[in-house]
Amino acid sequence: MNEIDLDKIDMMGSPPEHEPERQYYFMAKCREWVREFEQKNGRYPLACIQTFGCQMNAKDSEKLSGILTTIGYVVTDTEKADFVLYNTCTVRENANTRVYGRIGYLGRIKRKENPGMKIALCGCMMQEEHVVAKIQHSYPFVDLIFGTHNIYKLAELLYRQINAGGMVVEIEQESREIVEELPSELKYGFKAGVNIMYGCNNFCSYCIVPYVRGRERSRRAVDIIQEMEELAKNGVTEVMLLGQNVNSYGKTLETPVSFAELLQRAEQVEGIRRIRFMTPHPKDLSDELIDVMAKSKKICHHLHLPVQSGSSRILKLMNRHYTKEDYLALVGRIRAAMPDVALTTDIIVGFPGETEEDFMETMDLVARVRYHSAYTFLYSPRGGTPAAAMDGQVLEEIAKERYDRLIGRIRAISQELAGEDTGKTAEVLVEEINAQREGFVTGRLENNLLVHFPGNEKLLGKYVRVKLLECMGFYYMGAPV
Numbered sequence: 001m002n003e004i005d006l007d008k009i010d011m012m013g014s015p016p017e018h019e020p021e022r023q024y025y026f027m028a029k030c031r032e033w034v035r036e037f038e039q040k041n042g043r044y045p046l047a048c049i050q051t052f053g054c055q056m057n058a059k060d061s062e063k064l065s066g067i068l069t070t071i072g073y074v075v076t077d078t079e080k081a082d083f084v085l086y087n088t089c090t091v092r093e094n095a096n097t098r099v100y101g102r103i104g105y106l107g108r109i110k111r112k113e114n115p116g117m118k119i120a121l122c123g124c125m126m127q128e129e130h131v132v133a134k135i136q137h138s139y140p141f142v143d144l145i146f147g148t149h150n151i152y153k154l155a156e157l158l159y160r161q162i163n164a165g166g167m168v169v170e171i172e173q174e175s176r177e178i179v180e181e182l183p184s185e186l187k188y189g190f191k192a193g194v195n196i197m198y199g200c201n202n203f204c205s206y207c208i209v210p211y212v213r214g215r216e217r218s219r220r221a222v223d224i225i226q227e228m229e230e231l232a233k234n235g236v237t238e239v240m241l242l243g244q245n246v247n248s249y250g251k252t253l254e255t256p257v258s259f260a261e262l263l264q265r266a267e268q269v270e271g272i273r274r275i276r277f278m279t280p281h282p283k284d285l286s287d288e289l290i291d292v293m294a295k296s297k298k299i300c301h302h303l304h305l306p307v308q309s310g311s312s313r314i315l316k317l318m319n320r321h322y323t324k325e326d327y328l329a330l331v332g333r334i335r336a337a338m339p340d341v342a343l344t345t346d347i348i349v350g351f352p353g354e355t356e357e358d359f360m361e362t363m364d365l366v367a368r369v370r371y372h373s374a375y376t377f378l379y380s381p382r383g384g385t386p387a388a389a390m391d392g393q394v395l396e397e398i399a400k401e402r403y404d405r406l407i408g409r410i411r412a413i414s415q416e417l418a419g420e421d422t423g424k425t426a427e428v429l430v431e432e433i434n435a436q437r438e439g440f441v442t443g444r445l446e447n448n449l450l451v452h453f454p455g456n457e458k459l460l461g462k463y464v465r466v467k468l469l470e471c472m473g474f475y476y477m478g479a480p481v
């Protein structure tokens with residue numbers, strides 16, 4: 001993607017001021033270092049990126065991987081590498097705890113096996129001051145820390161670290177500019193995420209995202225479409241349009257474009273067969289969007305529509321700007337327009353002040369909507385968010401007991417729903433060789449469910465019609481037809 005000949009870059013002069021030229025200059029500089037490494041060690045250095053959290057982070061990791069590959073690193077899955085980068089998430093506390101444990105483990109490998117190893121941390125967790133302070137104090141062997149607003153600068157920061165030694169820390173509070181046109185290494189050759197906007201302005205009272213990802217910024221529609229065309233040329237057939245709240249796409253652009261309009265333009269891109277998006281906010285999912293989805297041949301009939309709670313009282317405390325009734329009415333409109341739509345959601349259990357009555361409203365909503373699947377989370381207080389300071393924090397054992405009841409109900413419903421398509425024939429995009437079952441591959445249905453069926457690597461990235469033979473809860477066993 002965006003291949004540039006680093007050999008043509010003048011490295012004698014001072015670094016260019018403008019992006020992305022500046023980063024290509026530093027990539028070329030780092031590549032000199034990589035070549036020296038190769039001469040000394042008889043091999044190219046290995047780099048490992050571990051990604052925590054959401055699709056945004058996964059997308060950022062593809063960009064980071066693209067930069068490292070351009071520099072000359074060989075990307076590997078194992079952490080016994082010469083450069084290990086953790087792209088972190090801080091949406092819930094347990095994500096943070098896991099990262100600290102893993103940094104300690106990396107430190108031991110570095111001490112005992114590879115003193116030249118470089119350890120880098122980036123992503124949402126690093127946007128929190130107390131996290132950076134803790135790492136500086138307790139994990140001094142970390143080499144590089146950067147945040148969510150400057151991932152495009154990896155080469156420049158790495159170059160600085162190589163020359164200066166010690167720990168390089170660069171965190172920005174806001175993005176000064178959106179820097180694109182850098183290399184990107186796709187995890188799959190046939191499907192890709194495309195950022196359409198960055199940041200979030202919603203300030204749901206429990207959520208740390210607006211504080212670590214900054215204010216909403218949309219990319220220009222022409223740039224998004226151009227990226228899709230480029231991807232299609234390179235063999236990508238499925239795209240996932242990414243944003244924290246895709247419904248507010250385009251509002252701040254010089255010439256505003258609605259998300260529904262953007263989808264209609266995306267639909268015109270030749271070679272793209274499936275379009276998905278994440279995440280819409282129920283408060284402003286327009287009828288225009290429902291209409292565009294219903295008429296489209298490419299937009300998958302799957303909506304991930306986070307509800308968070310079924311209690312209107314709690315929704316108000318969460319600052320969600322809709323009631324239980326609003327949400328149910330919206331689901332009604334969506335289903336009327338697309339009877340075959342698969343709905344999934346996110347739910348938080350144990351938000352401050354949640355009573356048994358509130359929780360029963362969530363149980364009731366789940367039974368009425370009938371989700372194909374749902375991600376359920378125990379509320380986790382995040383420092384600096386309004387909810388963390390609210391009265392009535394729910395005891396952990398009460399929250400856990402509610403959580404278990406909710407999962408039970410969700411599971412029962414998704415099993416009933418999934419089974420409904422047994423016996424039908426449907427198209428899947430084959431994504432992976434099945435690791436558990438020899439001679440099987442795994443494909444994804446339009447509605448996001450997985451199907452395992454007999455096949456080999458020749459099918460990867462292909463669209464195959466399969467008969468859905470048996471439903472195993474969250475996936476089907478099938479046979480090609």
Ligand code: 5AD
Pocket residue numbers: 091092206207208306308346347348377378379380381382
């Ligand atoms: N505690 C628990 N879950 C949370 N989420 C966001 N913030 C929190 C929190 N503080 C969940 C929401 C969101 C999903 C990505 O993570 O359900 O939709």
Ligand code: SF4
Pocket residue numbers: 200201202203204207208209210244245281
């Ligand atoms: Fe967080 Fe709400 Fe923004 Fe989603 S919409 S990222 S839950 S503030």
